[in-house]
Each structure stands twice: as C-alpha cells, then as structure tokens.
Amino acid sequence: MTDILRIGLAQMAPVFLDRRATLAEVVRRIDEAADAGCHLVAFPEIIVPGYPVWLERTNGAQFDHPDQKRLYARYLQQAVTPEAGHLDEVRSTAARRRIVVILGVAEAARDRGGHTIYCSRVFIDTDGRIASVHRKLMPTYEERLVWGPGDGHGLVTHRVGNFTVGALNCWENWMPLTRAALLAQGMDLHVASWPGQPRNTENSTPFFAFEGRSYVASVAGVLRPEDIPDDVPLREQIVADGILLTGGSAVAGPDGRWVVAPVPNEIGVLTAELDAARVREARHNFDPAGHYARPDVLRLTVDRRRQSAAHFIDE
Secondary structure, eight states: OOSEEEEEEEEOOOOTTOHHHHHHHHHHHHHHHHHTTOSEEEOOTTTBTOOOTHHHHTTTTOTTOHHHHHHHHHHHHTSBOGGGTTTHHHHHHHHHHTOEEEEEEEEEOGGGTSOSEEEEEEEEOTTSOEEEEEEOSSOOGGGGGTBOOOOGGGOOOEEETTEEEEEEEGGGGGOHHHHHHHHTTTOOEEEEEESSOHHHHTTHHHHHHHHHTSEEEEEEOEEOGGGSOTTSTTHHHHHTTSOOEEEEEEEEOTTSOEEEEEEESOOEEEEEEEEHHHHHHHTTTOOTTTTTOOTTTOOOOOOOOOOOSOOOOOO
16 A cells, blocks of 8 residues: 555535535536545535625624524525435545545534534545544534534544544634544544635644644635625625635645645645655654653543434333
8 A cells, every 4th residue: 555645625616505506516526636646635614505604794693683594594405414315426426436525514414403504524435435424513603603513423533545534624623632532543634624714724734734743634615706696695795895715725744844835716626645654754753642642641531422412212
C-alpha cells in the first residue's frame, strides 16, 4: 500500500435551499475529483442545501416572525434524511468511482423526530456505505436558531489508505477535546469543514496541523447572489451586500507549513498529494496520543452513544 494519498477539496456553491440541485452538483464534483486521481474528496460544512446565511442579514432572532418561520420550514423541507434515500446517488457515485466522500449536510434526523436540523458530517466509503454520521456538537452563535446540538456518536476515525481520517465541522474544530478525541484514535489526516471565509482557515489550519503533527485539509464553500433562487424568502435582504461566502480552502502539512495555501473566491476541486512518511517523521519528537500522552495523569472520556428523546422497552 502506497504512502501517497491524493485528496480533493470541493470548493463549491450550493443551489441555495435546493437539495436535489445541490446534490447533483455534489455528484459532478465527486466525478471531477475522481477524474483528477483523488482517493478522497471533502465538501464544505452543510453544503447541502446550504449554510443559513440569512440569520445575520435578516434579524433572524425575531421570535415567531412569519418570514423566519418560512425560511426555517424551507430549510427543513430541503434538508437531508439519509434513511429516505436522499444520498443514494452520492453513495452509488462513490462506489462507482471508488472514492471516499466526506459531505456536509443539513440533516433532518429521523431518530430525533425529523423536525430539528443537525449540522452533520457524513463519511461515505469506497463501497458507497455510510460509515458514520457526526452531528456538530455545538452550533455557533446564531446557528443555534436553526440547528440542534449534536452528540458524540460520530467522533470516530476511518482508515483511508495509510492514513487515519477524522473530520469535524467549523468551530468544533477549535474545541481542544474534540481534536484530542480524534487524535487518540490515531488521526493523522484531519478534515476541517467550514462554511467559507479565509479568516477561518488561514490561521487555524497550520496550527491544528502543527499541534497534531498531522495533515489538515480545510474545505470551505462559496456563496454568491446568483446561487440563491428568486423564490427564497427575504432574498433581497440576504444578497444586499453581495458575495456572502468566499472560500479559503487550504491544506497544511505535519510541520504546520502550507501544502496548499488558502484559495479565496475560486470554484472547483483543489487537489493535494499527502505523504504518510511525513507524519511518521513529524511524530518522532511529538506523538500526541503516543509517547507524549500521559494517561496516568490526564485522561479524556468520550460518550459516543447516540442520544435520543426516549428509550422504549417493548415485550
């Protein structure tokens, strides 16, 4: 098995609040990454059906406001329920092209009743199997108006070639214990998904890489006025200031130096070749879960049970 892993970062825009059209674009980007020889392709945070940019532009905290309720209802209607088959074409494309897909979705979670949205990361393997779904632990600031807090069920890693891959959503990448939970499982490729601003990736990406002696691939989205259909409620207020999200996808190596410096504003699949030998070299003097861990002094407990509203006991 080769030490080289070629990855793709799909810096793309959604068709805002349109699940079907956005998933069609996701499939095109998977094919583009596979055509470029990628073994793994990662997508921005909650790219299907889009990040809730209206919250800060339309006074989203107005309680019981009819326009805010209409926007949430549209968001929920266009959210992803894997059990309903919404990701079947993505899964079949991953299997057909033999590529790992890490996809950010707004999940309408059936196991929580189906009416709360979770910011979820879906890991699809080369057989097209959904290997894990991680729900963002804590929505950030105004995101709490439309997303529920997740749980630890998806704090897992997956083996891809000679790498152990973990993935987190946006600001939970900044939570030291979430990173520690994944590093404890051997993570040496950290996929960090973001809605899309270089300010989120230009400082954090090299720091996370140097801290973990890991590769860090930050993937971010783009959102322009033309990506928002005319029938979206409050559209004129949402687009009044022009471009909403500007990308900034990037890759840093285990020494904290850029493999791919942040790329703003461009649409497309950015590619990078990662070498597992560089991780082995970097961990000679610092291995965060190995010789530099002190479980006799400091130990992390992670509850990975999927949380539910009720526990039913039937005969």
